[in-house]
Amino acid sequence: MSFRNFPMVPRVIYGKGSSQQVEEIVEPIRQNGYPIIYFADHFFKDKSLVQHIPVQKNDKIIFIDTTEEPKTSDVDQIRDQLIEEFGKVSGIIGYGGGSVMDMTKAVSLMMNNEGSSANYQGWDLIQNEGVYHAGIPTLSGTGAEVSRTCVLTGPEKKLGLNSDFTPFNQVILDPNLTQGAPKEQVFFTGMDCYIHSIESLNGTFLNAFSRSYGEKALELCKKIFLEKSEWDEESDEDLMMASWHGGMSIAYSQVGVAHALSYGLSYVLGIKHGVGNCIAFDQIAEFYPEGVKDFKKMVDKFEVEIPKNICQNLSDEQMNKMVAVALSLTPLWENALGKNWHQQITEKKIKELYEKM
CATH class of the missing domain: 1.20.1090.10 (Dehydroquinate synthase-like - alpha domain)
Incomplete structure (x- = not known):
């Protein structure tokens, strides 16, 4: 009998205010001057949360429009944009609910896997490990912060990139960030x-x-x-x-x-x-x-x-x-x-x- 050997998130921080430690956590993963990319729900565009994102040097914040569910075309577009602008990135950190968590995982994977993300919708189709990725949930419930999938709507189907490479390298659970949601x-x-x-x-x-x-x-x-x-x-x-x-x-x-x-x-x-x-x-x-x-x-x-x-x-x-x-x-x-x-x-x-x- 063969048992599935599932990966889990290897590093987790929990606590009110723990998101203040992001800079300390991501500093060791910086590589050769390549930037850290921060994804944030577009809901936070003019909110105080953005001021606490520790952007340095050529780091970049990309606001993710969560009006609709994440699409494979969105993932491909952001991946292509990042490769064109930077060549490589040191890591991707996502602030948001399930949609931003899924986008963070998906773009991380696609930075190191060729073609469209639509080609990888299914189980264990991802061939290469993605770039470093961390999740900072600002809504609770989806379980996207811990799961081995990132659900995307593609041209033919809605299905996740289910793989052992999908889970986050780091999750930061700060209950302060979920307060006051609608x-x-x-x-x-x-x-x-x-x-x-x-x-x-x-x-x-x-x-x-x-x-x-x-x-x-x-x-x-x-x-x-x-x-x-x-x-x-x-x-x-x-x-x-x-x-x-x-x-x-x-x-x-x-x-x-x-x-x-x-x-x-x-x-x-x-x-x-x-x-x-x-x-x-x-x-x-x-x-x-x-x-x-x-x-x-x-x-x-x-x-x-x-x-x-x-x-x-x-x-x-x-x-x-x-x-x-x-x-x-x-x-x-x-x-x-x-x-x-x-x-x-x-x-x-x-x-x-x-x-x-």
Whole structure:
């Protein structure tokens, strides 16, 4: 029997104010005058966070537009721009939510792998290690700071660059950076964590390793989104830890039905990942009855609106593409339903699920 030998993030700093140590951390990785590139969510363009980014010499800040999910074309464009301007870079440091984390990982990989990032969407297709990359999350929930994938929308599909070279070399977890984020954004990224914990814990790939992390992530999500009467500083810290544990849980297992359906929604309709997960999860009580029941309570408590009827006026072509994208995600369906998942999940069944949304 062969066991997967997964990499983990080798270096992690946690603590309020720990992001102040970025300069000290990145200084040793500078090579031959090549710059450090900082990615930051465009949300921070005129905010104080940017003033604390320790730019030196020829270092550069690139603001990442997170209005839409990251695309392979975005990754290729930034990679080409950096090579043209600098030849090489010493490393890439990302400040932001899941989209910026994924862009940071993807551009790092593509600095040392030829061609379009679309050629590497899938499992273990990356051939060469990327440049040094570090993640500094400013939103919690996606688990992108710890995962071995970076999810991109390509010309043919929405799928990650899943590889042993993808995880960050360094992660800095500073709860101060997540304070004050918009309530809905916090909810939808938090639900990403909750949903993939439910999918991991109810999956056929589950083992003691993934269960231990998944149970902790789920416990923290329930504490934050169900049990506590109001949001406070401890909630920011707990959600940051839930995100980390949730990401670790799916590293050795997999996500499931909601994520597969969400990928289709995102590819065809451009719906953001966390929102898409919520739209899908809201309609799949047949697969995760207890999880969906608690999810509906969380939605009511936080008074968040889950979009409805988004698939009502789709063309046949759009619906067929959505179904094809969802159906192509074999590992997700196998985790959810086992090796014989094809007996339950057909094009007709997926279409029926989308029609409920």
